[in-house]
Amino acid sequence: MSSNPKLIRNVVLLGHSHSGKTSMIEAMLYEAKAISRRGTVEAGNTVSDFTEIEQERSASLFSKLMHVSWKDSKINIIDTPGSDDFVGEILSSMKVADTGIMILNGAHGVEVGTEIIWEYKEKLGLPGMFVINQCDHEKCDFDTTLEQAKNRFGPKLIPFQYPLNPGKSFNAIIDALRMVMYEYSPEGGKPTKKEIPDSEKARANAMHNAIVEAAAENDDTLMEHFFESGTLDESELADGLRKGIANQSLFPVFCASSYKNMGTGRIMGFINDICPSPAERPSAKTKTGTLDVNAAGPTTIFIYKTFSEPKVGRVSYFKVFSGKVKTGDELINNHNRVHERLNQIYVSNGKSREQVQELVAGDLGVLVKMKDSHTNNTLSIKGHEIEIDPIHFPEPRIRTAISTENKNDLEKLIKAIHDLQEEDPTLILEQSQRLHQNLLHGQGQMHLDLVKYRIEKLHGVHMDFIKPKIPYLETINKLAETSYRHKKQSGGSGQFAEVHMRVEPWNEGMPEPAGLNVRSKEVEELPWGGKLAFYWCIVGGSIDTKFSSAIKKGVMNKMIEGPLTGSYCTNIRVSIFDGKMHPVDSNDMAFQIAGMQAFREAFHVAAPQIMEPIYDLEILCNDDVMGDIMGDLQTRRAIIMGMDSDGHYQMIKARVPLSEMHNYSSTLRSLTQGKAKFSMKMSDYAAVPPDAQQKLIHEYKEHSKDSEE
Ligand SMILES: Nc1nc2c(ncn2[C@@H]2O[C@H](COP(=O)(O)OP(=O)(O)O)[C@@H](O)[C@H]2O)c(=O)[nH]1
Numbered sequence: 078m079s080s081n082p083k084l085i086r087n088v089v090l091l092g093h094s095h096s097g098k099t100s101m102i103e104a105m106l107y108e109a110k111a112i113s114r115r116g117t118v119e120a121g122n123t124v125s126d127f128t129e130i131e132q133e134r135s136a137s138l139f140s141k142l143m144h145v146s147w148k149d150s151k152i153n154i155i156d157t158p159g160s161d162d163f164v165g166e167i168l169s170s171m172k173v174a175d176t177g178i179m180i181l182n183g184a185h186g187v188e189v190g191t192e193i194i195w196e197y198k199e200k201l202g203l204p205g206m207f208v209i210n211q212c213d214h215e216k217c218d219f220d221t222t223l224e225q226a227k228n229r230f231g232p233k234l235i236p237f238q239y240p241l242n243p244g245k246s247f248n249a250i251i252d253a254l255r256m257v258m259y260e261y262s263p264e265g266g267k268p269t270k271k272e273i274p275d276s277e278k279a280r281a282n283a284m285h286n287a288i289v290e291a292a293a294e295n296d297d298t299l300m301e302h303f304f305e306s307g308t309l310d311e312s313e314l315a316d317g318l319r320k321g322i323a324n325q326s327l328f329p330v331f332c333a334s335s336y337k338n339m340g341t342g343r344i345m346g347f348i349n350d351i352c353p354s355p356a357e358r359p360s361a362k363t364k365t366g367t368l369d370v371n372a373a374g375p376t377t378i379f380i381y382k383t384f385s386e387p388k389v390g391r392v393s394y395f396k397v398f399s400g401k402v403k404t405g406d407e408l409i410n411n412h413n414r415v416h417e418r419l420n421q422i423y424v425s426n427g428k429s430r431e432q433v434q435e436l437v438a439g440d441l442g443v444l445v446k447m448k449d450s451h452t453n454n455t456l457s458i459k460g461h462e463i464e465i466d467p468i469h470f471p472e473p474r475i476r477t478a479i480s481t482e483n484k485n486d487l488e489k490l491i492k493a494i495h496d497l498q499e500e501d502p503t504l505i506l507e508q509s510q511r512l513h514q515n516l517l518h519g520q521g522q523m524h525l526d527l528v529k530y531r532i533e534k535l536h537g538v539h540m541d542f543i544k545p546k547i548p549y550l551e552t553i554n555k556l557a558e559t560s561y562r563h564k565k566q567s568g569g570s571g572q573f574a575e576v577h578m579r580v581e582p583w584n585e586g587m588p589e590p591a592g593l594n595v596r597s598k599e600v601e602e603l604p605w606g607g608k609l610a611f612y613w614c615i616v617g618g619s620i621d622t623k624f625s626s627a628i629k630k631g632v633m634n635k636m637i638e639g640p641l642t643g644s645y646c647t648n649i650r651v652s653i654f655d656g657k658m659h660p661v662d663s664n665d666m667a668f669q670i671a672g673m674q675a676f677r678e679a680f681h682v683a684a685p686q687i688m689e690p691i692y693d694l695e696i697l698c699n700d701d702v703m704g705d706i707m708g709d710l711q712t713r714r715a716i717i718m719g720m721d722s723d724g725h726y727q728m729i730k731a732r733v734p735l736s737e738m739h740n741y742s743s744t745l746r747s748l749t750q751g752k753a754k755f756s757m758k759m760s761d762y763a764a765v766p767p768d769a770q771q772k773l774i775h776e777y778k779e780h781s782k783d784s785e786e
């Protein structure tokens with residue numbers, strides 16, 4: 078293990094699904110002799126995709142930590158899922174990496190996943206480099222992929238290599254940085270170094286000059302020397318490139334075939350020689366300031382990922398942000414003040430772990446069975462209360478309601494979801510009083526399906542996804558008045574109350590109720606949004622003021638379970654302007670009931686309106702699938718608000734009712750074969766169209782009838 082932060086490299090492989098990240102890592106581990114035989118994703122025997130479900134689906138669903146020794150460095154390599162349904166895994170990995178390696182599929186070009194992940198990388202200010210992979214693929218088009226990448230990600234992309242013969246017979250790479258050609262045997266691996274063929278010299282030279290110029294731009298002295306001599310020597314070039322990558326002013330582009338293990342060794346060499354070590358990155362932000370990656374600093378570790386493994390329990394992945402962490406250390410969790418003893422410290426290679434005695438600042442490691450430490454927690458030695466800035470996980474994008482076959486299982490299910498949330502902060506459980514449903518919020522259908530799989534497989538609880546109810550609101554469109562008499566004569570004390578009520582649509586600044594004498598008024602902010610204005614306009618004492626809160630309580634009960642669909646009511650002014658009492662039989666309960674019934678009756682004759690939640694929708698898609706998406710949106714009562722195009726991508730903006738978005742994630746995936754992504758955010762409420770309103774009222778009546786039987 079390295080004891081010098083400068084000899085550590087933390088790289089994370091990023092990119093759209095199936096671009097070849099896991100296969101690339103398999104080749105890297107093989108090139109570094111960490112494994113003696115390369116597995117394949119098809120055979121389900123790669124180091125990284127070690128969970129059963131990943132092997133079943135031939136896709137990575139969780140991030141994984143691997144490491145190799147390369148020359149005098151330790152290179153930590155993190156594999157990530159390609160779909161941003163698993164964005165939590167991607168963001169947490171970027172948090173602890175020092176270079177993001179964007180893998181592009183040379184046969185498909187820049188894909189939606191690449192776009193989205195690049196956005197996150199840029200937001201986090203992570204240095205980066207590109208590998209155009211699958212150069213052996215018959216459909217590989219290196220030049221178009223490079224062009225698309227430059228168009229999309231900008232002029233800082235500098236090609237360092239290109240494949241001499243992309244396609245089935247691919248076996249040679251022109252390296253314009255070193256000005257050599259690497260030729261590979263069919264087994265791949267270590268290439269033969271050859272001179273660049275004359276036919277390629279011009280292109281290679283032009284590419285080399287562009288690299289030298291880009292390197293020189295990162296340092297005044299280098300620039301001066303470049304202008305004087307028109308070039309840079311090898312160490313100056315390396316120096317300029319190091320600076321350029323560390324400050325993200327240049328992103329090198331390499332090429333490879335991870336499947337044939339061609340080009341991998343060269344990439345490892347470049348990571349070791351040029352990519353930044355953790356010590357060359359800006360200090361880490363903490364709650365109170367910054368923290369340098371310094372081996373002599375106060376021991377501080379940050380847990381970036383938690384995973385529960387069968388038979389092992391909680392496995393915590395961490396980065397040493399300062400000092401050295403040693404076996405037996407006792408650290409304090411600065412999030413909850415729990416003392417944690419680090420009995421064993423491990424380094425990881427997929428599912429296998431090797432115990433080590435010490436890890437230095439900048440390095441990544443693994444701990445098992447922590448008492449009470451979780452993702453985003455910082456632990457440090459006593460007297461140094463440091464909290465590293467947490468990973469910010471995005472808002473959920475889709476939701477579903479969940480249920481179990483039998484009630485007894487519900488508790489087990491909720492517990493299982495809490496356990497999963499421990500590993501997956503992007504999973505949110507909402508136990509909605511309003512909808513009387515348990516809702517799961519996640520990042521996409523694949524995300525929720527994985528949750529279902531794990532709950533059923535690991536926790537043995539069957540869970541069904543059911544359609545989530547819509548949090549409608551109810552209001553009124555016009556003024557109505559009614560009177561309601563509640564009279565009950567049963568053995569013992571009777572009940573009598575009569576209430577005359579006016580209801581009106583409420584809006585800020587509306588005039589006082591016409592023709593009524595306002596005695597007192599309360600305008601209440603409702604927890605679900607909007608207001609209730611309750612006006613007491615009784616003259617002549619027809620109802621004693623002491624009953625006003627009972628009447629209001631009755632009104633509120635009906636506002637909680639609205640007359641049309643049992644949804645919350647909002648933005649209504651209720652004025653009590655007359656009534657009757659009985660000296661004996663009038664009491665709070667009687668007036669509560671009369672208030673509730675009067676409100677219900679008045680509501681029904683005040684042009685009642687169901688309001689539905691409207692979401693702002695953004696869809697990022699390829700040009701070629703836009704027509705289908707637009708066609709589908711029209712069937713969802715969507716209003717197109719705009720379209721921006723950037724490169725060969727379109728961003729469609731629309732407003733759409735939530736009730737039309739059930740299962741949209743899967744529909745969009747099948748409509749576009751994964752070539753589109755969406756996000757949606759609650760915007761406001763709008764009136765439901767009349768036919769839809771009738772349908773909702775009818776459904777509610779049917780439902781209430783059923784639940785009465
Ligand atoms: N032809 C070819 N196929 C590749 C290459 N790299 C990966 N693949 C295949 O692409 C599929 C996805 O690979 P994988 O490594 O899982 O991609 P990931 O989803 O980015 O991790 C698998 O079937 C691989 O065998 C490559 O360089 N050339």
Ligand SMILES: [Mg+2]
Nearest residue numbers: 098099136137
């Ligand atoms: Mg993978």
